[in-house]
Amino acid sequence: MKKWFRLRLRSILLLTNLVILALPLGGIIWLRLYESALIRQTESELIAQAAFVAASYRATAERLTAPDSGDPIAANRALEDYGYVLVAAPKGRDPNEHWRPRAPVLDLAEDRVLPTAPPPEPGADNADPLAWRIGQELNPILQQAQRTTLAGIAVVDYRGVVVASTRDRDEDDLGLSLTNHEEVRRALGGEAVSSLRARRNDQPAPPLDSISRGARLRVYVAEPILREGRVLGAVLLVRTPANLRQAIEGKRQPLILAGLALLGLVLALTLFSALTISRPVRQLVEQAHRAARGETGAVTPLAHPGTQEIAELSETVAAMARTLEQRAQYIRDFAAHVSHEFKTPLTAIQGSVELLREHGADMSAAERTRFLDILNQDAQRLENLVRKLLELARADVMRVGDESCELAAVLAGVAQRQQALGLRVQPPAREDSVTVAMAAETLDSILGNLLDNARHHGGAGVSARLDWAVDGGAAPCAVITVADDGQGISAANAERIFEPFFTTRRQSGNTGLGLAIIRSLLTAHGGGIELAPAERGACFRVRVPLKG
Known part of the structure; x- marks a missing residue:
């Protein structure tokens, strides 16, 4: 690996930690985003159903109020004067425009979860006769549709009285008022509303409640029934979004593949760390052990150090080992030279001393002087040698x-x-x-x-x-x-x-x-x-x- 392609150790550690950190965070973020997607999917379905119910209500009202409808209650009612006048068009939804698309807007991370919706209550007024007649026609249609859509639907007249509903007969709310619902009040003012509300506590907890926040929620969608600038009524739809267990079961195979991919990524990171960090360090340790056993030339720069720091460490340790080996060899050679240099004069001194001790009495003055001169010369030679050795030692360690x-x-x-x-x-x-x-x-x-x-x-x-x-x-x-x-x-x-x-x-x-x-x-x-x-x-x- 060329030097400029070597990653630094801190880069590898940073990359590894970021990936390890990203795995759980990514999973949490993915789950939360997926929950929001499930909620928006439910909201989008309810919006479509609300638009269809509102259109059905208008069409039924127009048919029943026609002069030739044959309905004695609704015939000849003027829809132009029916309901409330829409004072101002809702933001972004001009009723005079031909196309009025409504996009889902709920976000689990941003929207506040409202308390459980209050039950319907008796209204101050009875249902409008025309609205009650329209509700009689819509009611069986809504109940049939609920078997497929699973959404709870309530249709109120312009005074907020329920005229059609999908609730069971035991919980029949026809004739009751929903003006105590914020969504209904805003819809009767001409505003399309979407909200999140908590489920009722008396209902059983959904599976995976520790993971899925959405399973404890209900999506509420309210749509005003508008005709020529007037509010005829409103439609309220309620449904619990799909929970994560249902979504996960539907995506079992992709999730298994994603888990295997994450496992492969972890194994790849482990192998990468081993190749770039662990293996070069083990090689350095092995070289150090060989050098400690006295093997000469055991420490050399690694051929594949992996990282810049380990490459520099390997080269520095190898240079240090060479210096120590050279120093050790220098000391061995120096000791051998010193021993040799000291041996010759010491041998001469020892021989002269032995001759003077054994035969000094029989020697002439000239012979004794010659041996004493030999002792003096060798002693001076040793003194000169010691002085030079001290100078060399000072020069080697000189600062x-x-x-x-x-x-x-x-x-x-x-x-x-x-x-x-x-x-x-x-x-x-x-x-x-x-x-x-x-x-x-x-x-x-x-x-x-x-x-x-x-x-x-x-x-x-x-x-x-x-x-x-x-x-x-x-x-x-x-x-x-x-x-x-x-x-x-x-x-x-x-x-x-x-x-x-x-x-x-x-x-x-x-x-x-x-x-x-x-x-x-x-x-x-x-x-x-x-x-x-x-x-x-x-x-x-x-x-x-x-x-x-």
Whole structure:
């Protein structure tokens, strides 16, 4: 997986949590939306039935009031003066328009659920004779239709008296008033009304009542009966919407498929998390166990880290493991070198002491002096070795401060001191200077050691040269050249000169730690040193960072 396609760990966790959160919330929202859909479906059916009943009422009224109807009660009644005058057209429903569609508007999340509807009560007036005659014709039709629609229907005249109803004979409400119903009062004012009311408490609770709020509700739809700007009456329809159990049973197969799809989604998310998080972490743990058992090279960057954070962690741990392995190898090699370097003078000292102890009385003064000189030389060699080891240790753990110095002043001082010691030194030809990020005494020690090597190992008549330039790359630094025209360094030895304890002048007391100390000091300051090719003698390039 390419680096720029790796998701971050927080992105994966956020995605997983959002999906897990969305599953139950989505289910709750879906159920609530589906309940509202069931309620609106019921409302839409009741609206259609109300429109048909209102149209039937008007048609029956027009037929009965016709002069040739033969009805002695209703004939010759003038519908133009019948009912109440509609003062203002309801909002959005102009009765003069040819098309007056009515859309369902109930919403379970927004509409308030009204209390249980009150029972009909005796009215102040009796039913209008014409309305009563129309109700006699509509009543059997409504009762027959209820067997299919399951809706309760009541038709009232313009005074709110029930003239037709689908209620049983034991609960007959004909002749009673429904003006105590808000829906009926508003419908008699010319307004189409839809509302939600609670079921009566004496009715049994519907199934799934803990889930379906709609099963404890009833949908009420009231429609005014309008003719030529007058209200002839109103129609009230009531029905309980379908509950969720009925809806779920009807959608059993899609719901099962949706459940399986959700289960598959959870399994896919689990597998995705395992591939991107769990498996790379397990691989890192296994590498750590192998490294703890002492296996070399066990910790490497993961080939498929999965996420950006785990990729960075794997690369960092691998780099740390390499550093620790290199440090451990360095310590082992260093310990072996130290043991070897100490063993030779200690062996000589031990042998000289044993000879002086056993044969010191029989030795001449010259012989005793020779053995004492050997002891003194080896002791000085050990002292020099210990001093260099301490310098190397300090250089390896050195913490760089905010020191700086002027390069030209340090070069001039080093050249002057070496000339006093007998080494011919050609100082830099340029007169300008730069400020480097290193203390003057540290830089003086580094350059002085390099010139000491030229003076001690370059041979008779050796001379040296100092020069510098600025490298303005990504990390600007001063490049100091220290060259001599002495015997130079062989190709075989050139690859090892910076190794601790490597020297070709051990007999003269050289410890082989000088160049190692120089490299450690420069590394601690962010610089470096290298042996550059030269036609004659040795040439070193020292890189020292510039002061920012």
